[in-house]
Amino acid sequence: MMNLWTLFVPELYCLLMAVVFFGLALSARPNPRRDYFVALFMAGVGVVVALACVRLEGTLFFEAYRVDLFSQVFKVMLAMGFFLVVCLCTELNGIEERHHPEFYLFLTTCTLAMMMLVSSVELLTIYVALELSSYSLYILVPLRRGHGVDVEAGIKYLMVGACASAVMLFGLSYVFGVTHTTYVVEIIQVLPGVIGTPAAIVGLLLVLCGFFFKLAVFPFHFWAPDVYQGAANQVTAYIATASKVAAVGIIIRMVALSGGNSKYLVDMLVTLSIASMTLGNLVAIVQKDMKRLLAYSSISHAGYVLIGILSMSAIGYASAIFYALAYLVMNLCCFLVVVKVAHDGSDLKIAQLAGLHRRSPLLAMALMLAVFGLAGIPPTIGFTGKFLVFAAAMEKGYITLVIIAMINATISLYYYILVVKAAYLMEPDEELPRLPVSIPTKVLTVALVTVMVVFGVFPHHLLEVARAAARMLM
């Protein structure tokens, strides 16, 4: 029995963290420094715990919960994402001080929920995990100290999220109706045989809709720009990274259910992928706010990830996992710059990046590498991710899709270059002081940059891990 509980250690650890923050939230006097260091320490240990548990395998809770390399790799990514977001919270000015413990509390519950999400192999468990993560975010988004924009963002997120949940539940009922089971292991034996029937395909697609909302795939992307802009910078960083990674994980698991031979599903995913990429990239061109720009760029990246997933091969899933990690690192690097430049917790206009190369050469370089990585330029991890995703799609013969995606990457380069131009070329109207960048921030920046370049150039080991994780699904 003891042995079984060790499988659940990363989640239990998150639960412990949540309890600690709950306790801190009860204290009468706000103490942001104490909250920050507790969070930083616990999140750091969380990464270690997740890494220590990466080799575990087994099932829990009447087979509703599976721990395997696939889920553990995602848990490591989630723990890392959580830790890095906490690292950005040194100046948590976007949220009132008395709410800091709650902020960490809901980040923790959200991480917990997403860890459960990637391990769940039973439809209702998946649904419960998804809702737990969504509700945490529903609270986090309007936590921002603001003038009502935050509330609008919060309500928008809640409404779209609730609709997506409803659609997904409806889909789950179809899947259950077709397969007479809620266990993924059993579904995967039945569903490929009946995937040609309308009920099965509609059911699966509707279920996917719930996760597409999380990933901000067209047409479930409407919340993204407003929520990105309306939420506090650190919350946005979390939504943009960890939350996306979890969504990729669960979408891969659901798509793998189809067994890989459904033409309708592929056509549908191809359509959504092209629509997401194109819409995200075209609308991003006109954005003036950095976070809105990143929101639209995330919509387009959802499209690129889908390319890997819709290849429905082990290589395709592996490339999507790799891409998710690449996206996590690159986006966190962007948000690091956003948080540091807008250290009062306000929104960051792209024009406010002017003169960054003089105010902080390190942050400017990190931003340039990160956005070029997002655009898919070597030698960054973003390029390697795109390359793997496209290679997987090409293997299946989707050459038109790859060409469209590459054209999209070229379009996206335009607005990414505008960001670089702001940081390197434009001069601010009035002389701004150098940005104070503390030593830990420097270390963090250098670490992120190193990861982006080193894994871009030496993808071998990471790719092997992703492939091993993807084989768990087949």
Place this chain on the structure above:
Amino acid sequence: MSMEFANFPYLSAILLSCVVGLLVILFIPAERKMLIKWVSLVSSGIAMVLSIYLFFAYDKAQGGLQFVEKVLWVESMGIYYFNAADGFNLPMLMLTGIVLFTGVLTMWDLEVRVKEFFAFTFLLVAGVFGVFMSMDLFFIFVWYDVSLFPMYPLIAIWGSTRKEYGAMKLTLYLLAGSALILPGILYLFVKSGLNTFDVVALMQPGVFTPFQQKFAFILLYLGFGILAGVWPFHTWSPVGHVAAPTAVSMIHAGVLMKLGAFGVLRVAIFLCPEGWQYWAQLMAVLATCGIVYGAFVGLAQTDLKYVIGYSSVSHMGIVGLGLATVTIDGLNGAVFQMFAHGVMTALLFSSVGYIYDKTHTKMIPELGGMSKIMPVASGYFILAALAGIGVPCLASFWAELLVFIAAFKTYPVRGALAICALVVGALFMLRVVQRTFYGEKNEKFEHLPDVTFGSGIPRMILVAVIVFFGLFPSVMLDVIQVASVPFINGLP
């Protein structure tokens, strides 16, 4: 990991001299400008010496790939870190080394954001060297993109004349090219079924069906062709050249455009020889259009840098025409022309850069009589212009001669048109020379100093190279022959 090193890894050493130079520059404080310049000079010097050494150390009797370095990089995808030298890339490596070194010297007086300038330059040149020496499709593509994106900051920060527009146009055009190249490369990778990106393995006969070759060739030809300035995708090139600072123009027109032509040769032609023969007619038409168009549009320009920009389009057309002939002479001429044009354009831009630095104008009507004010600076320009026209005893003459002989045999009409255009080109170059350097001198510029001995060194090196290979073309041709003869004879 399997490793295979013939002896000292010269090719990697060239790459490393750039990468290490880049890293060292990144760690030097921005205020220490002289130190940065010296580090740049030393690393570019090492790269140049190594590349020249390799050119002469290549064993022509043995032929084939030499100085091979092969390391398995990503096992599951069949990606190798595979560098090798053959008759096609040795001239290109030497060209890059020479242009980089002279480019660094030309920018010796730079005072604005020195650190970033040399950092971006070395990143760019590392990419260029990488493309020339790689024999693995994955690395060719990676290096190709690495060499493109530093162009944006280099032009947009240190450039002139509509620099932001020029930089953005150039970057987007070139990366649109790579949007065609990557699908092309992945298509070949998947269709081969060999699970390898190794060019040598993929170029074995029978790996690809004729249809696959035709399809992939057109993707790769258009993709790389954009960078080679193939008409009608050349419009980024004059704009970009004009906007770029001197050293970047030199590297860009001198080396980077060759990257496109070399990509067509190394990737498209090597892997899809049947596609090459199938599309050769189209290539010849586009190349001829480029030669004629470049010459005539150049005739109407009043900006010295635009003149050189359009002459580059015209001269790169000659490279394209040579490649389109599918003959040994054509191939020899094309590779020789890449080298000769690279050195010549670098000299042209370097001379114009000097004149522009001193007079702050590059408009032909405002200049005039410069040979009386700066006889030495003018001398460099005039010599380069003569080389461009194809005057005997200068390097371009032999290259153009070979291409036109081959073209005239294969495509009489297009060849004749191209030769006529060359005469027009000669006319426009001479007219520019006459208006800028002779005639009434502009009083405004009378007090300006001429090129000193020190700042003349980079130009002297370039002149020496042009004259040397003009007098001894066989030194170059013997090396190229080693690669082109077996390749053409081995065609199906």
